[in-house]
Amino acid sequence: xxxxxxxxxxxxxxxxxxxxxxxxxxxxxxxxxxxxxxxxxxxxxxxxxxxxxxxxxxxxxxxxxxxxxxxxxxxxxxxxxxxxxxxxxxxxxxxxxxxxxxxxxxxxxxxxxxxxxxxxxxxxxxxxxxxxxxxxxxxxxxxxxxxxxxxxxxxxxxxxxxxxxxxxxxxxxxxxxxxxxxxxxxxxxxxxxxxxxxxxxxxxxxxxxxxxxxxxxxxxxxxxxxxxxxxxxxxxxxxxxxxxxxxxxxxxxxxxxxxxxxxxxxxxxxxxxxxxxxxxxxxxxxxxxxxxxxxxxxxxxxxxxxxxxxxxxxxxxxxxxxxxxxxxxxxxxxxxxxxxxxxxxxxxxxxxxxxxxxxxxxxxxxxxxxxxxxxxxxxxxxxxxxxxxxxxxxxxxxxxxxxxxxxxxxxxxxxxxxxxxxxxxxxxxxxxxxxxxxxxxxxxxxxxxxxxxxxxxxxxxxxxx
Amino acid sequence: xxxxxxxxxxxxxxxxxxxxxxxxxxxxxxxxxxxxxxxxxxxxxxxxxxxxxxxxxxxxxxxxxxxxxxxxxxxxxxxxxxxxxxxxxxxxxxxxxxxxxxxxxxxxxxxxxxxxxxxxxxxxxxxxxxxxxxxxxxxxxxxxxxxxxxxxxxxxxxxxxxxxxxxxxxxxxxxxxxxxxxxxxxxxxxxxxxxxxxxxxxxxxxxxxxxxxx
Numbered sequence: 001x002x003x004x005x006x007x008x009x010x011x012x013x014x015x016x017x018x019x020x021x022x023x024x025x026x027x028x029x030x031x032x033x034x035x036x037x038x039x040x041x042x043x044x045x046x047x048x049x050x051x052x053x054x055x056x057x058x059x060x061x062x063x064x065x066x067x068x069x070x071x072x073x074x075x076x077x078x079x080x081x082x083x084x085x086x087x088x089x090x091x092x093x094x095x096x097x098x099x100x101x102x103x104x105x106x107x108x109x110x111x112x113x114x115x116x117x118x119x120x121x122x123x124x125x126x127x128x129x130x131x132x133x134x135x136x137x138x139x140x141x142x143x144x145x146x147x148x149x150x151x152x153x154x155x156x157x158x159x160x161x162x163x164x165x166x167x168x169x170x171x172x173x174x175x176x177x178x179x180x181x182x183x184x185x186x187x188x189x190x191x192x193x194x195x196x197x198x199x200x201x202x203x204x205x206x207x208x209x210x211x212x213x214x215x216x217x218x219x220x221x222x223x224x225x226x227x228x229x230x231x232x233x234x235x236x237x238x239x240x241x242x243x244x245x246x247x248x249x250x251x252x253x254x255x256x257x258x259x260x261x262x263x264x265x266x267x268x269x270x271x272x273x274x275x276x277x278x279x280x281x282x283x284x285x286x287x288x289x290x291x292x293x294x295x296x297x298x299x300x301x302x303x304x305x306x307x308x309x310x311x312x313x314x315x316x317x318x319x320x321x322x323x324x325x326x327x328x329x330x331x332x333x334x335x336x337x338x339x340x341x342x343x344x345x346x347x348x349x350x351x352x353x354x355x356x357x358x359x360x361x362x363x364x365x366x367x368x369x370x371x372x373x374x375x376x377x378x379x380x381x382x383x384x385x386x387x388x389x390x391x392x393x394x395x396x397x398x399x400x401x402x403x404x405x406x407x408x409x410x411x412x413x414x415x416x417x418x419x420x421x422x423x424x425x426x427x428x429x430x431x432x433x434x435x436x437x438x439x440x441x442x443x444x445x446x447x448x449x450x451x452x453x454x455x456x457x458x459x460x461x462x463x464x465x
Numbered sequence: 466x467x468x469x470x471x472x473x474x475x476x477x478x479x480x481x482x483x484x485x486x487x488x489x490x491x492x493x494x495x496x497x498x499x500x501x502x503x504x505x506x507x508x509x510x511x512x513x514x515x516x517x518x519x520x521x522x523x524x525x526x527x528x529x530x531x532x533x534x535x536x537x538x539x540x541x542x543x544x545x546x547x548x549x550x551x552x553x554x555x556x557x558x559x560x561x562x563x564x565x566x567x568x569x570x571x572x573x574x575x576x577x578x579x580x581x582x583x584x585x586x587x588x589x590x591x592x593x594x595x596x597x598x599x600x601x602x603x604x605x606x607x608x609x610x611x612x613x614x615x616x617x618x619x620x621x622x623x624x625x626x627x628x629x630x631x632x633x634x635x636x637x638x639x640x641x642x643x644x645x646x647x648x649x650x651x652x653x654x655x656x657x658x659x660x661x662x663x664x665x666x667x668x669x670x671x672x673x674x675x676x677x678x679x
Contacts, residue, residue, distance in 0.1 A: 364602070364603075377614070379614065379616075379617035380617065381617055382584065382585075382587075382616055382617050382618065384615075384617065385613070385614060385615045386612075386614045387611065387612060387613045387614065388610075388611055388612040388623065389609065389611045390609060390610060390611070390623075390625065391607070391608075391609045392606075392607065392608045392609070392625050392627055393605075393606075393607040394597070394599060394605065394606045394607070394627040394628070395605045396599075396602065397599040397600065397601055397602040397604065397629050398602070398629050399599070399627065399628050399629060400626075400628045400629070401625070401626060401627040401628050402624075402625070402626045402628075403608075403610075403623075403624060403625035403626070404622075404623075404624050404625075405612065405622060405623045405624070406621070406622045407612065407614050407619070407620075407621045407622065408620070409617040409618060409619075
């Protein structure tokens with residue numbers, strides 16, 4: 001009898017890497033799984049303890065009772081960790097047609113398309129990345145993934161990790177703290193100005209696309225960095241939950257700008273906690289664009305902890321068919337002479353729902369603080385919905401706080417004007433929408449802005465008229 | 466299009482705080498339904514007695530209109546929880562909710578407003594505003610003016626300001642020889658005047674007296 005081969009030829013299943021051990025935790029979440037993740041990553045004890053503590057908090061916390069309906073999330077039916085090299089590489093044929101069409105329409109190169117769709121294991125920009133990397137390293141800037149940072153820079157990690165967003169913050173922050181993997185780690189030394197934006201995009205490893213990524217950015221005194229996460233092209237994933245945590249520490253006189261454009265495919269629950277601590281005279285800026293996902297709940301916040309600190313949130317939400325974008329921003333004034341600005345622009349079309357949920361809190365003693373919140377919503381048809389839930393709390397007399405909001409449809413006069421110049425209704429509408437979101441788009445890097453405009457044009461087609 | 470139906474419109478004024486019917490007790494949400502072409506003006510004058518005021522207003526018929534005008538004067542340790550929900554359930558309905566408050570000592574106001582525009586309530590016009598003036602460093606203000614909009618052929622907006630007395634106005638008055646206290650009185654009265662003017666006449670007198678006292 002012919003002996004049966006012990007290891008079958010796995011060629012027909014696609015891409016195979018013999019040198020890496022396959023590691024994937026079983027479905028569901030419990031103590032053993034969290035311990036297994038930590039063991040597999042060979043983490044120090046304090047991190048294992050942190051994960052286990054977070055798991056207990058996750059189990060004790062209830063789901064949020066407000067906002068979107070999250071009953072579709074089944075925590076037991078999910079994989080919490082797949083080591084990056086073993087991420088299932090799917091075939092191009094499995095990628096839905098509408099996603100492929102979108103790539104073509106917004107002009108994404110083929111190699112990049114494959115990466116975004118989870119087909120290619122690596123995105124071919126290694127050369128660019130390495131050149132930039134050298135430049136950063138010469139300045140002493142650390143830009144790596146969070147797992148590597150834990151091994152190479154344990155002191156910095158231990159000092160800051162989980163201090164901006166403790167696991168007790170909310171259920172999803174606790175979940176992330178228990179099972180986190182991947183994400184970016186950025187450390188900018190005192191006085192260093194990083195002129196080229198750091199893009200997560202360049203950091204070529206699949207971990208970057210993780211479900212439970214954990215990002216930590218520390219900008220020392222007087223430094224500046226602009227970090228760009230995500231991209232305008234739709235990211236296709238079969239994972240149904242994306243629960244990231246982003247922690248940023250802005251030291252005295254430093255400035256950090258964090259730009260995200262999120263365009264997950266429409267099966268994803270995107271529940272992200274983002275927070276920045278801004279010390280004396282520091283500046284913290286969030287530019288947050290939400291275009292994709294089924295449900296997004298994300299409220300980037302600035303904690304203005306030092307005198308004269310400044311925070312800014314620019315939020316853009318676009319909800320199409322079946323989407324619910326619950327986005328906004330929060331500013332906590334905890335020191336005198338702090339200022340914050342929150343600008344939100346939302347567009348709802350074809351039955352989509354956008355909500356602005358915001359919070360401005362001025363603590364007693366934060367004298368001379370100023371805050372201004374402006375949210376504008378555009379409703380394109382009578383199937384869509386737009387909500388505004390702003391909370392303004394002031395416990396100090398010497399404060400200026402203003403909030404304004406408007407909800408409108410596309411003006412007949414504007415539409416008529418453009419159409420009388422020969423544009424179709426869809427073209428005219430997308431032009432008006434692009435004009436509406438312009439104040440936010442002009443703040444994001446050019447290549448993203450171009451893609452974003454094309455994407456909006458694309459989403460508007462067939463949804464108007 | 467019947468936003469100004471003129472003579473046919475029945476108008477009524479509901480008094481919030483000067484008659485027994487509207488004295489609020491804790492956990493008592495008052496329900497008001499406004500029918501076709503009806504207009505309701507609802508003045509609220511709060512001088513610290515009630516701890517909770519809540520209204521649930523339903524604009525149920527075409528052309529229904531409501532104006533809720535709140536003048537809130539808080540001193541000592543008066544605290545108010547004020548909740549106003551307005552639902553637009555018919556076409557061409559109009560709502561205007563304006564609250565203005567001046568708080569001294571350790572007074573506290575917590576305002577939660579929600580204007581909901583149902584699907585099909587086209588031609589709706591909604592305005593929700595809360596302006597709180599904090600006159601002492603122990604006074605506290607919280608405002609959550611929310612909107613839920615399920616119809617696009619509408620106009621809706623809201624505005625909030627919470628903050629201190631305007632320095633420039635104070636400086637101007639004091640440079641004309643007024644004492645700080647006098648100047649403060651004028652600025653506060655000026656701030657509250659815009660809402661006082663909208664009050665029904667007989668109600669105005671009573672309210673004015675209170676403004677002067679504060």
